Amino acid sequence: MDFTGKVVIVTGGAKGIGQATSHGFAARHAAVAVVDCDEKAGLDTAAAIRKAGGNAEFFAADVSLSSKVAKLIPAIAAKFGGIDVLVANAGIQRYGSAVSTSEELWEEVMAVNLKSAYLMSHYSIPEMQKRGGGAIVITGSVQSFGAVVNSVAYVVSKHGLLGLGRAMALDHAKDNIRVNVVCPGSTDTPLVRGIAALSDTPQRVLDACASAHAFHRLIRPEEVANVIVFLASNLASYVTGEAVMVDGGMMIACGGISFQDSMSKETKD
Numbered sequence: 001m002d003f004t005g006k007v008v009i010v011t012g013g014a015k016g017i018g019q020a021t022s023h024g025f026a027a028r029h030a031a032v033a034v035v036d037c038d039e040k041a042g043l044d045t046a047a048a049i050r051k052a053g054g055n056a057e058f059f060a061a062d063v064s065l066s067s068k069v070a071k072l073i074p075a076i077a078a079k080f081g082g083i084d085v086l087v088a089n090a091g092i093q094r095y096g097s098a099v100s101t102s103e104e105l106w107e108e109v110m111a112v113n114l115k116s117a118y119l120m121s122h123y124s125i126p127e128m129q130k131r132g133g134g135a136i137v138i139t140g141s142v143q144s145f146g147a148v149v150n151s152v153a154y155v156v157s158k159h160g161l162l163g164l165g166r167a168m169a170l171d172h173a174k175d176n177i178r179v180n181v182v183c184p185g186s187t188d189t190p191l192v193r194g195i196a197a198l199s200d201t202p203q204r205v206l207d208a209c210a211s212a213h214a215f216h217r218l219i220r221p222e223e224v225a226n227v228i229v230f231l232a233s234n235l236a237s238y239v240t241g242e243a244v245m246v247d248g249g250m251m252i253a254c255g256g257i258s259f260q261d262s263m264s265k266e267t268k269d
Contacts, residue, residue, distance in 0.1 A: 001233040003030035007080040012090035014041035016189030020221035026054030064111035073123035083127035088117035089139040113157035133176025169241030178240040185247030188218040213248035
């Protein structure tokens, strides 16, 4: 997989799956726009890529805000000469039921997890059209298909990403733009470890996460990133509108994503 001459945007690109994805594309000769709201982590990620011989620049932005994304995309296109691939990866986790979830929390999760993917696509697709096509990969979740207790906003946002990806795949096939959704299980990221840390027994929560997978371990970020890179590559030239599970057999195992029930019960709203 060679991305020489291609420009790739990765939102949430400074940590976890996003960071691994930024490195994965850069290692395959893409010019990478690392987009994140964490300036230090973003600068560090871009610097590490350049130190390794890659081409990357950090762009600080809150991708849940239209005013920011409307300026971000032209800035990236001007810096690198266009846009070929968008990885809409930014996301947060919050807990609560339909009753305990405040309107403010609901809107926060929808803005970061779902609206940001729409906004980034809305402004990036015209740039891809100028290049004769492109690829979009959205980071969904096993919760794009399942649901767990006390996570209503997160579950709805991840279901929404699946619909967004499928709708855009149909709408933009004529533009030679492919759109797919990657659905990871529990991945060893700062987000997952941060959630576990909310519990009185964080290691027990992490162990429960690991045991829900057939391989009995957390997914490594680069294992998800490898699938993202593949879906954006020419090797996946006839793959669009798909939801690709990277869950280590979690969803076929008895109990499915029950580990996240334990996680949500261990954390507070």
